[in-house]
Structure formats: C-alpha cells, structure tokens
Amino acid sequence: MRRFFSSSASRTSSPSFKSKNVRLTINIPSYGCVFMNCDPGGSSVFPTDAYMVPPGDPDYTIGxxxxxxxEVEVPRGMGPRRCRAIRVTLKSVCKLNMGPERGWEEDVLFERQVEVKGAIILHEGVQRFKFSIIVPFGLGPYDQHPNGGIKLDLFAAVEGLGGRSSTMSPGPSPAGTPKRGRSPTRPPARPLPGLSESSRSVNGASTPGGGSSGTATPPAQDDGTPADVILPHLTVSWNEAMGGNSATNLESEIQWLRGTVEASRYITVLYNPDPENGINTLDVRRRGDVGGIGVFDVRLTSNPWTICGLVKIHVSIPDPSPTTTMYYARLLLNQTASITSPRDDPATAVPIVQSTPFVVWDKGMRPPKATPTRDTPAFFRGSKAQGSDHGGVILSGVGRIPNDEAGRPSTLPIVITPIKVTHSLILEVWYSVYGEDARGMPYDKPQHGQLRVLRVEKPVVLPSCAFIPEVMELPSYESHTFEQAPCKTCKTPPEQQACQTCPLTSVPHARHDLPPSLVGNPNGVCPTCEKRFITDDVTGKWMDCACGHSLKDIEERMRTVALQDIDDAGPGTQTPPHVKEEAERRGRPGWSSAPNSAPPSRPRTPPQPQLPNSYTPPLPASQPPSQPGSQPSSQPPSR
Incomplete structure (x- = not known):
C-alpha cells in the first residue's frame, strides 16, 4: 500500500520541467482509494450507498x-489558451508471463473515460473541473507477483493542437501497446440514478475575457447511453469547434494550446472481506489426537487480521508420549496465485498456479536427516527416548505476516481478475517416536524413530493491510487540535482560510482570492494557509497501514483487545470483530461504516520473514483440517 499512500498519492501533477507550460493536478479523496464492501461468501453486494443496486439485481455493474x-493551471503572463478536449480516463492493465512459448502479454482489462470536446478557453490562473467515474464491482485491484501484475491508473489530458506532448506516462513496455483481452460478460451500463439527460451536457458560461457561451455535448457510449461528463467549476468558456461562426473577433485572437498536457496517478480498489465493513480479526482453533503426540490444541489469533499483521500462536500438548521427541515447529502462510490470461477462453483455459510458503513463526531446529540421532537438537525429549523431559508442552509465540511487497490480499469471489490469490495457515510439528518408523510400525530392535510431521491446515481470507482501525474508524474529536491564532502570513482568521467561492462538493482547499502582493503568490494562495489543507500523507503525520506499524504498536493493540474463549463447536472460524469491546476501548460509540480519510505514507518497511537457509522440503499434499476429536494423520517429511 505504500505506493498508494505515498507523498504523491493525493495530488498528482504533470511534470514541472516546463515552468511556463500548463500544469495539471489530479485531486482524489481518500488518497485515491476506492473502498468496496462485499460478501466474502458469495457474489451478492451489500447496498451501502446510493450507487448500489439491490442484492439479486443482475445488473450490479454500478459500483x-x-x-x-x-486542476488546470495556466501560468500568469501566458495568456488564455484554447484546447480541443479535456478528458479523464480510468484504465486497468494486466501484464502476465504465460510461459516460454507465449512470453509476456499485456492487456487492457477495463477502461472508462469522461471527456468534454469543443473549443474550450482556459484563462490564466487555476480552473477546477469536477469529474465522476463509476468503478464497477468486481474490478480487479492492484496486484504484483514475479510472473504477473495488475495496475489501475487515472489519466488526465488537456488536448491542444499539434506540438510535443508534456506527459508523465510510464516508460515503454517490452510488450508494446496493451491489447484488448477477453473481458467477462457484463450487463450494459446504465445512467446514474437521479441524473437527467439535461444534466449530462456541459453548458457554457461567459467569461471575463469576453468568450461567448456554447455547449459541448459528451459523446455517447457504445450502448447508446451518454458518457460521464466533466462539469466546469470556475470561469471556463465552452465554445464551438474550429470553423464555427459564433466566435467573436476577440476569441479568434486567443492562441491554441500546443501539444497535449497529461498527468496520471495511481488508483487502488480495496475489498473488505468483513460484511459489516469493520475490522477483520482471526480466531482459529484446532483440536485433535495423533499417535506419539496425543491430544493437541492449536489456537491462532490476530487483531487486526491483515497483511503484515501479527499472529499469536498457542499450541498445547498436555500429555505427549514419553517415547516422543519434538524437534521443530513452525507456522506457514501458504500463498497460491492462479493466473489465467484474459485472452483465453475461461471454460477451457488451464491456469498457471504458483505457491509460495512464508515462514511466519518457528521454534527449534529442523532435523536435517530422516532418522534423527541422540545429538539432534530438540525442545522436548521424553524419558523413554533417551531424554529427561516429562509433562505437557506449551508452544507460544508471535509471528508477522509478510508485508504487501511479498504477501498479497486474498481474492474475493466477487472480483473478476486474471490473478486469483488464496491463502492457508499451516502449522507443522516435526517429531519422532522412539522405536517406530514414520508410519508407526515398530522396529525389530529399539532405536531412534523416523521423522514425522504433524500438519494442521486452515484456509483463510487475508485482507489488505489498509483495513486497520486508523483507516476504518473516524478519529475522535479530542485527538484533533484547532488553530486559534490568525495566519502569520496573510493574517486571515482560521475560520476564513478555506475557499468559500468554489462549490461545496469540491475538494477542500485554501482560498485563492488574496492579494498577490500580500501572499507572494500570483494565484492569490497563501502558502501558510495551504499547508492546513495538505493531506497527512504529505506531512507524514501518522501511519497508513499495517506495513507501517512497528511490532511494538501492533503487540500493544493485541494486548488491549480481550480475546474471548470460543466454544468447541466447530473446527475454527474467522470471527467477526468484537465491536462492543473495541468501541469501549477507544471511547467512541461504535464503528463507522466508511473511512474518513486514509493515512499517509509509512516511514519504513518492516523486516520481511525469510525461509530458512537450509533445504526446505516441498509442502506435502493438502489434507483436510483435523476436526475436534478426530484422528489427524501424521506423515514422514518429504525429502
């Protein structure tokens, strides 16, 4: 998530190497994050805002x-400029490695554009254009893997005549221009509720420069519905195209913008597995009985349960056999990525599957041989296995899930993406029973037993690292301090420092009508007041996601959350958040249904868990999780 919450996440500008050229800035609330709320158990959508359709409606493309x-800024002294079009495009592109025969393939998964055409006059100063693009449910989020990735970008362009473009688009790709892949079948898009046809056209407005009024109607989409539009919000004139006879002599003297000015920024789509749009927690319990170890009880807890979150491990073996020796225990997060090219037919395509195990926690030393000896290190050696240990064994510890540079969130069923990611937690205990082989058969004469592995696996849904309380909850009123003194530069009282002339629906910003001689800014913006409206991701005021939290911070939170004992009614589940306890702890009435703002860039990346340097055997075939009271199977380690 660091790439989305970085210092350039909320405001992205066109390059500044041409100081006298037109400059573009894209302002997006919530740091460019689009939070989705969906049902992890199916494809239904929970109606949490006005743009969602009721569950069961086949047309759920409105998201x-x-x-x-x-923001389009024309430098002072440059004079007004004409442009042919202003457009904003949301595009999702995937790049996949489909093997040595096909190589890398790049495809456009989704593209939606809002555009205004016509001879548009841009005056000196800053002009703001409000836009709105509907992000459909099921759109694949950002993802990255060694053999593939998906990115979602927002592009803005002001098109002039000829000349060289000023752009900050990414570098050329070896795959060339992305192709249109096979897209999943979608119902046709429909207009937003409450928008009439008249509101879908852009009406002209006279300007101080003498521009005449005009109308620019947005082009229709393929299905016949009008496209979304960019609505003007300041002094902008919308005129007829070149060759029209309505332009005055004064307008005809306005020069055309040369080239195309472009800007882009990252956009991320976040799907919350929790149906209540709250904080995800993990509370998993497994009980069973296996030869040599006897009855065991495994419990895994995490709060919050996210990428780069902490997991508490508690393994209880109350009465192991005195002939048992336990050498090594570990908790793995097994991540499986299944890649299917959008160019292939989903009915016949064979996905490319890659599994990556991450060691979250371990104890002891893994034996290097199939038959350990008396000198092999062990954390428990029974009295009848040439040792002196007796009684029960308790294994406890804390491990950390990999950060989002290696670990990726689980893919929910509603998401349509060529890269599907699944996860499972695997607890392994490496042990042997004196006088028995790996299958429990006795030897002809007493000797050290062969190595066995107790394996307990639990499929889990791993949320994104962005779903932490600091993001999902509104901050308390007491946590904020308010300025009382006037600005030291412009002497404006705090309550008058915000812009009062732009529409209330615009992104909050400093006022821009102050005397330039007073603030030293030709646009009339006080630099001191402007800092009040800079988002926290620029100032680095607080953490953004679990990847930016230290081990101490997360451990402190887990200590304050009371983990309630669960009944032994099932094999273990991911439990909903303890809403009441958490609300009382934070001193607020409850959870908010949507984030107020996302936090800023994290200052550092936590250490990434690594696999041991010694040889790690391949993971055995998946086994069904042991049920309470059932007999789980132990098996010899794969070599």
Whole structure:
C-alpha cells in the first residue's frame, strides 16, 4: 500500500520541467482509494450507498463513485489558451508471463473515460473541473507477483493542437501497446440514478475575457447511453469547434494550446472481506489426537487480521508420549496465485498456479536427516527416548505476516481478475517416536524413530493491510487540535482560510482570492494557509497501514483487545470483530461504516520473514483440517 499512500498519492501533477507550460493536478479523496464492501461468501453486494443496486439485481455493474477534481493551471503572463478536449480516463492493465512459448502479454482489462470536446478557453490562473467515474464491482485491484501484475491508473489530458506532448506516462513496455483481452460478460451500463439527460451536457458560461457561451455535448457510449461528463467549476468558456461562426473577433485572437498536457496517478480498489465493513480479526482453533503426540490444541489469533499483521500462536500438548521427541515447529502462510490470461477462453483455459510458503513463526531446529540421532537438537525429549523431559508442552509465540511487497490480499469471489490469490495457515510439528518408523510400525530392535510431521491446515481470507482501525474508524474529536491564532502570513482568521467561492462538493482547499502582493503568490494562495489543507500523507503525520506499524504498536493493540474463549463447536472460524469491546476501548460509540480519510505514507518497511537457509522440503499434499476429536494423520517429511 505504500505506493498508494505515498507523498504523491493525493495530488498528482504533470511534470514541472516546463515552468511556463500548463500544469495539471489530479485531486482524489481518500488518497485515491476506492473502498468496496462485499460478501466474502458469495457474489451478492451489500447496498451501502446510493450507487448500489439491490442484492439479486443482475445488473450490479454500478459500483462506487470515484469523484475528484482536475486542476488546470495556466501560468500568469501566458495568456488564455484554447484546447480541443479535456478528458479523464480510468484504465486497468494486466501484464502476465504465460510461459516460454507465449512470453509476456499485456492487456487492457477495463477502461472508462469522461471527456468534454469543443473549443474550450482556459484563462490564466487555476480552473477546477469536477469529474465522476463509476468503478464497477468486481474490478480487479492492484496486484504484483514475479510472473504477473495488475495496475489501475487515472489519466488526465488537456488536448491542444499539434506540438510535443508534456506527459508523465510510464516508460515503454517490452510488450508494446496493451491489447484488448477477453473481458467477462457484463450487463450494459446504465445512467446514474437521479441524473437527467439535461444534466449530462456541459453548458457554457461567459467569461471575463469576453468568450461567448456554447455547449459541448459528451459523446455517447457504445450502448447508446451518454458518457460521464466533466462539469466546469470556475470561469471556463465552452465554445464551438474550429470553423464555427459564433466566435467573436476577440476569441479568434486567443492562441491554441500546443501539444497535449497529461498527468496520471495511481488508483487502488480495496475489498473488505468483513460484511459489516469493520475490522477483520482471526480466531482459529484446532483440536485433535495423533499417535506419539496425543491430544493437541492449536489456537491462532490476530487483531487486526491483515497483511503484515501479527499472529499469536498457542499450541498445547498436555500429555505427549514419553517415547516422543519434538524437534521443530513452525507456522506457514501458504500463498497460491492462479493466473489465467484474459485472452483465453475461461471454460477451457488451464491456469498457471504458483505457491509460495512464508515462514511466519518457528521454534527449534529442523532435523536435517530422516532418522534423527541422540545429538539432534530438540525442545522436548521424553524419558523413554533417551531424554529427561516429562509433562505437557506449551508452544507460544508471535509471528508477522509478510508485508504487501511479498504477501498479497486474498481474492474475493466477487472480483473478476486474471490473478486469483488464496491463502492457508499451516502449522507443522516435526517429531519422532522412539522405536517406530514414520508410519508407526515398530522396529525389530529399539532405536531412534523416523521423522514425522504433524500438519494442521486452515484456509483463510487475508485482507489488505489498509483495513486497520486508523483507516476504518473516524478519529475522535479530542485527538484533533484547532488553530486559534490568525495566519502569520496573510493574517486571515482560521475560520476564513478555506475557499468559500468554489462549490461545496469540491475538494477542500485554501482560498485563492488574496492579494498577490500580500501572499507572494500570483494565484492569490497563501502558502501558510495551504499547508492546513495538505493531506497527512504529505506531512507524514501518522501511519497508513499495517506495513507501517512497528511490532511494538501492533503487540500493544493485541494486548488491549480481550480475546474471548470460543466454544468447541466447530473446527475454527474467522470471527467477526468484537465491536462492543473495541468501541469501549477507544471511547467512541461504535464503528463507522466508511473511512474518513486514509493515512499517509509509512516511514519504513518492516523486516520481511525469510525461509530458512537450509533445504526446505516441498509442502506435502493438502489434507483436510483435523476436526475436534478426530484422528489427524501424521506423515514422514518429504525429502
């Protein structure tokens, strides 16, 4: 998540190497994050805002509204300029390695554009254009793997005549221009509820420069519905295209913008597995009985349960056999990525599957040989296995899930993406029974037993590292301090430092009508007041996601959350958040249904768990999780 919450996450500008050229800035709330709320158990959608359709409606393409503003700044002294079009495009592109025969393939998964055409006059100063693009449910989020990735970008462009473009688009790709892959079948898009046809056209407005009024109607989409539009919010004139006879002599003297000015920024889509749009927690318990170890009880807890979160491990073996020796125990997070090219037919395509095990926690030393000896290190050696240990064994510890540079969130069923990610937690205990082989058969004469592995596996849904309380909850009123003194630069009282002339729906910003001689800014913006409206991701005021939290911070939170004992009614589940206890702890009435703002860039990346340097055998075939009271199977380690 660091790439989305970085210092350039909320405001992205066109390059500044041409100081006298037009400059673009894309302002997006919530740091460019689109939070989705969906049911992890199926494909139904929970109606949490006005743009969602009721569950069961086959047309669920209407999703979240990605709204923002495009700032177009024409430098002072440059004079007004004409442009042919202003457009904002949301594009999702995947790049997949489909093997040595096909190589790397790059495809456009989704593209939606809002555009205004016509001879548009841009005056000196800053002009803001509000835009709105609907992000459909099921759109694949950002993802990265060694053999593939998906990215979602928002592009803005002001098109002039000829000339060289000023752009900050990414470097060329070896795959060339992305191709259109086979897209999943979608119902046709429909207009937003409450928008009439008249509101879908952009009406002209006269400007101080003498521009005449005009109308620019957005082009229709393929299904016949009008496209989304960019609505003007300041003094902008919308005129007829070149060759029209309505332009005045004064307008005809306005020069055209040369080339195309472009800007882009990252956008991320986040799917919360929790149906209540709250904090995800993990509370898993497994009980069973296996030869040599006897009855065991495994419990895994985490709060919050996210990428780069902490997991508490508690393994209880109350009465191991005195002939048992336990050498090594570990908790693995097994991540499986299944890649299917959008160019292939989903009915016949064979996915490319890659599994990556991450060691979250371990204890002891893994034996290097199939038959250990008396000198092999062990954390428990029974009295009848040439040792002196007796009684029960308790294994406890804390491990950390890999950060989002290696670990990826689980893919929910509603998401349509060429890369599907699944996870499972695997607890392994490496042990031997004196006088028995790996299958429990006795030897002809007493000797050290062969190595066995107790394996307990639990499939889990791993949420994104962004779903932490600091993001999902509104901050308390007491946690904020308010300025009382006037600005030291412009002497403006705090309550008057915000812009009062732009529409209330615009992104909050400092006022821009102050005397330039007073603030030293030709646009009339006080630099001191402007800092009040800079998002926290620029100032580095607080952490953004679990990857930015230290071990101490997360451990402190887990200590304050009371983990309630669960009844032994099932094999273990991911439990919903303890809403009441958490609300009382934080001193607020309850959870908020949506984030107020996302936090800033994290200052550091936590240490990444690594696999041991010694040889690690391949993971055995998946076994069904042991049920309480059932007999789980132990097996010899794979070599």
């Amino acid at each position: 979240r509204d990605l709204s923002g503003e495009l």
